[in-house]
Amino acid sequence: MKELHPGASPKDWFGNELRELRVAEGLSAAALGRLVQVSDDMILAIEKGKYPSCRRDVAQRLDAVFQTGGLFDRAWPMVFGNRDAEKKRADADKRSGGMAEGPVQVRTGRILGRDDTSPRPGSYEPVDRxxxxxxxxxxxxxxxxxxxxxxxxxxxxxxxxxxxxxxxxxxxxxxxxxxxxxxxxxxxxxxxxxxxxxxxxxxxxxxxxxxxxxxxxxxxxxxxxxxxxxxxxxxxxxxxxxxxxxxxxxxxxxxxDWHLRAKTYSFLARQAVWIGAPDDGLTYAEKGLVRSDRLTATEQAMLHTARARAFGKMGNVRDTMAAVGAADEAFTRARPSEDPPWMAYYDAAQHNGDTAHALFDLALLSGQDPGRAARRFGTAVHGHGDGFKRSRAISRTKLASLIMAKGDPRQAVAIGHDALNEVGRLTSRRAADDLRQLGRFAANHQTVQEVSVLRERIAATVSA
Known part of the structure; x- marks a missing residue:
C-alpha cells in the first residue's frame, strides 16, 4: 500500500485514520465500500487524501462501522466542511431568486431507517415534489x-x-x-x-x-x-x-419498496457510466445492492451488470470479469415468477446485451478477447423481440462496431446495415451515438468499398 503522510493536511490525516481502522479490522476497500454504500475507489481516494469532498453521511457511516464514537463526524467540518458549506450557500443563493413559496421540508425515506416521522393525515411532504x-x-x-x-x-x-x-x-x-x-x-x-x-x-x-x-x-x-x-x-x-x-x-x-429502489439505482448507474462518470456509476450500483437479500436474483444480476459496465469503462479487467461472473451467477438463479412484473424485460437477451457492453469496453480499452462480447451481443440480437427494437438495434450496432474494430470489416458492414434499418425509425440519441461510433471505426477501412457505402448511410441517418 502507498505510504500515507497524516501530517500533510487534514485530508491526509482523515485518510490515514480510515486506513488504520480498515486494516485493523481486516477489511478490503471493496468490503468497506459495501458497508458504507460507496465504491472501493472512493474509499482508497479518501485514504490517500485525494477525494475532493466526502459527504458527511459517509463519515457518519464510517463511524457506525468502526464504532469510533463519532471521530469521523467530528473531524468532517475541519476536513471537508468548508467546501460543502460554500456549495450550500451558493445553492441557497440560486434558490432565493423569486421563489414565493416557503421551503418544503424533505424527509429522506424509510427503507434504511432514516427519518420515519409519521405525517399528519392528509398532508404528505416526504419528497421534494x-x-x-x-x-x-x-x-x-x-x-x-x-x-x-x-x-x-x-x-x-x-x-x-x-x-x-x-x-x-x-x-x-x-x-x-x-x-x-x-x-x-x-x-x-x-x-x-x-x-x-x-x-x-x-x-x-x-x-x-x-x-x-x-x-x-x-x-x-x-x-x-x-x-x-x-x-x-x-x-x-x-x-x-x-x-x-x-x-x-x-x-x-x-x-x-426495495425492488423499485434497486431499479432506480440501476438506472442512475447506467446513466452515470454513459456520461463518463463510471465511479459514480459504481457507487450507485453498490447502493442498489444494499440488502441484496431482499432483492430477487434477477435484480441482483441487473445491478452486478451495472457494476461490470462501470468497471469496464474504467478499463479494470479483473473487477469487470468478476462483476460479469457475479451477474451470470445471479442470473442462473433467476425465477421470473419471483420478479415484479416490470422486471420481465430483464431476460436472457437483456442480460447478454448488458454484460456484452462491459466486455466491449474491455476489448477496446484493454485489448481483451473480442469474442466474448461478440457472442453475447449475438445472443441479445437474436433474443430481443419487436417490443425491444431499441435494445436490438443498439446490440446490433455494438456488434458491428466490435467486428469493424477487431475483425472482418465486410462482416461488420452486413450487421451495420441491419442496425441502420432499425435505428432510422427510432428517436433514440443513444442509438444514434452508437452509429457514430461505428462510423469512426469504419473510417479505418476507407479502401473497402462496402465500408464507404455504410459510412455514407450512417452519416445520412444520424443527420436526418
Missing part, C-alpha cells in the same frame, strides 16, 4: 393525441382525494410509456407524453390520500419516475433524467 414540479413545469405541452386522456387530464387538474383509480392510471401510464420508449426511443412524442404524465402523477403527492393507499401511491409514482427518467436519458436530457431517477428513488423509499 414541489421543486420537482418546478423543474419539469416548463416542458413542452403535450401534443394533441388520444393518449392525453390516459396520461394527462386537461389542464393537469387533480382530484381532491387520491382514489385507487388514480393510482391505477399512474401504473397504466408507466406500462404504456415504457412500451413506447422501448419501441420508438425516448424522444419526440414519447418525451412529451412522459413529461406531462410525470407532472400529473407528482401532483398527486400533494393531494389528500388515505393511509392505506399511501404506499401504493408512492410505488406507482416511483415506477413512473423510472420510466420517465429512462425516456429523458435516452433523449439526452441528462439533468432531468437524474432528477427524475432520484425523485423515483425517494418515492420508492417512502413506499418501502
Amino acid at each position: 414541489r421543486a420537482f414540479l418546478q423543474d419539469v413545469g416548463g416542458l413542452a405541452a403535450l401534443a394533441s393525441t388520444d393518449l392525453t386522456q390516459v396520461f394527462a387530464p386537461s389542464g393537469l387538474s387533480l382530484p381532491e382525494n387520491v382514489r385507487p383509480s388514480d393510482i391505477d392510471q399512474v401504473s397504466a401510464a408507466a406500462t404504456a410509456i415504457s412500451g413506447l420508449d422501448n419501441t420508438l426511443g425516448g424522444g419526440g412524442m414519447v418525451r412529451n407524453v412522459a413529461s406531462r404524465a410525470m407532472q400529473w402523477s407528482a401532483g398527486l403527492l400533494q393531494v389528500d390520500c388515505a393511509e392505506h393507499l399511501r404506499a401504493d401511491l408512492f410505488a406507482s409514482v416511483s415506477r413512473l419516475g423510472i420510466v420517465v427518467g429512462a425516456s429523458a436519458f435516452d433523449s439526452y436530457h441528462h439533468d432531468e433524467a437524474t432528477k427524475t431517477f432520484k425523485f423515483a428513488a425517494d418515492c420508492a423509499e417512502e413506499a418501502g
Whole structure:
C-alpha cells in the first residue's frame, strides 16, 4: 500500500485514520465500500487524501462501522466542511431568486431507517415534489393525441382525494410509456407524453390520500419516475433524467419498496457510466445492492451488470470479469415468477446485451478477447423481440462496431446495415451515438468499398 503522510493536511490525516481502522479490522476497500454504500475507489481516494469532498453521511457511516464514537463526524467540518458549506450557500443563493413559496421540508425515506416521522393525515411532504414540479413545469405541452386522456387530464387538474383509480392510471401510464420508449426511443412524442404524465402523477403527492393507499401511491409514482427518467436519458436530457431517477428513488423509499429502489439505482448507474462518470456509476450500483437479500436474483444480476459496465469503462479487467461472473451467477438463479412484473424485460437477451457492453469496453480499452462480447451481443440480437427494437438495434450496432474494430470489416458492414434499418425509425440519441461510433471505426477501412457505402448511410441517418 502507498505510504500515507497524516501530517500533510487534514485530508491526509482523515485518510490515514480510515486506513488504520480498515486494516485493523481486516477489511478490503471493496468490503468497506459495501458497508458504507460507496465504491472501493472512493474509499482508497479518501485514504490517500485525494477525494475532493466526502459527504458527511459517509463519515457518519464510517463511524457506525468502526464504532469510533463519532471521530469521523467530528473531524468532517475541519476536513471537508468548508467546501460543502460554500456549495450550500451558493445553492441557497440560486434558490432565493423569486421563489414565493416557503421551503418544503424533505424527509429522506424509510427503507434504511432514516427519518420515519409519521405525517399528519392528509398532508404528505416526504419528497421534494414541489421543486420537482418546478423543474419539469416548463416542458413542452403535450401534443394533441388520444393518449392525453390516459396520461394527462386537461389542464393537469387533480382530484381532491387520491382514489385507487388514480393510482391505477399512474401504473397504466408507466406500462404504456415504457412500451413506447422501448419501441420508438425516448424522444419526440414519447418525451412529451412522459413529461406531462410525470407532472400529473407528482401532483398527486400533494393531494389528500388515505393511509392505506399511501404506499401504493408512492410505488406507482416511483415506477413512473423510472420510466420517465429512462425516456429523458435516452433523449439526452441528462439533468432531468437524474432528477427524475432520484425523485423515483425517494418515492420508492417512502413506499418501502426495495425492488423499485434497486431499479432506480440501476438506472442512475447506467446513466452515470454513459456520461463518463463510471465511479459514480459504481457507487450507485453498490447502493442498489444494499440488502441484496431482499432483492430477487434477477435484480441482483441487473445491478452486478451495472457494476461490470462501470468497471469496464474504467478499463479494470479483473473487477469487470468478476462483476460479469457475479451477474451470470445471479442470473442462473433467476425465477421470473419471483420478479415484479416490470422486471420481465430483464431476460436472457437483456442480460447478454448488458454484460456484452462491459466486455466491449474491455476489448477496446484493454485489448481483451473480442469474442466474448461478440457472442453475447449475438445472443441479445437474436433474443430481443419487436417490443425491444431499441435494445436490438443498439446490440446490433455494438456488434458491428466490435467486428469493424477487431475483425472482418465486410462482416461488420452486413450487421451495420441491419442496425441502420432499425435505428432510422427510432428517436433514440443513444442509438444514434452508437452509429457514430461505428462510423469512426469504419473510417479505418476507407479502401473497402462496402465500408464507404455504410459510412455514407450512417452519416445520412444520424443527420436526418
